[in-house]
C-alpha cells in the first residue's frame with residue numbers, strides 16, 4: 501500500500517509536465533479497450549511500468565519511462581472508426597512516435613518505448629530496459645481492460661455481448677488489429 505502511494509506521488513511529479521503540454525487530453529475522447537479511453541490506458545500503462553521499475557532489481561530512467569509510456573499510444577485518432585491504409589496494430593507506433601516528436605523533445609529511450617511497444621506483433625524488439633517494461637505493462641493493462649469489459653457483460657447477463665468481446669479480445673492480439 502505504501503509502495504502504491506509512493507508510486508502515485510512519483511507518477512504525479514514525473515507526469516505533470518507531459519500532461520500539461522501537447523495533446524494528451526485528446527486521448528480522453530478515444531476508446532481503447534472496452535470502456536477504457538486511450539488516456540486512461542496510457543496512464544495505467546505508465547503507472548504499471550513505474551510500479552514494476554520500483555520493485556525490480558534494476559535501475560531505470562523513471563522520468564523517461566513515464567514520458568514514453570504516456571506517449572506510447574499518442575496516435576490521436578479512434579482506431580475503431582478510422583479506415584487506415586495500413587493496419588492499426590502494426591502502424592500506430594510509428595504514427596504515435598511522429599506525433600510525439602512533433603509535440604515533445606524525445607530522448608532515444610522515449611522514442612524506442614513508443615516505436616517498439618507492440619513487440620512481438622511488430623518484429624523489432626525494444627532496445628532499452630525501459631522500453632521492455634512498457635511493452636510488458638501495455639500487455640498487462642490491455643488484458644485487464646478487455647477482461648473487465650467482459651466481466652461487465654457477463655454480470656449484465658448478456659452472453660452475446662460476452663462473445664462479441666471475446667472476439668474483440670482475440671483480434672486485439674492478432675496481426676490484423
Ligand SMILES: [Fe+2]
Pocket residue numbers: 572573592593617618
Ligand atoms: Fe499501442
Ligand SMILES: [Fe+2]
Pocket residue numbers: 541545572573638
Ligand atoms: Fe497501449
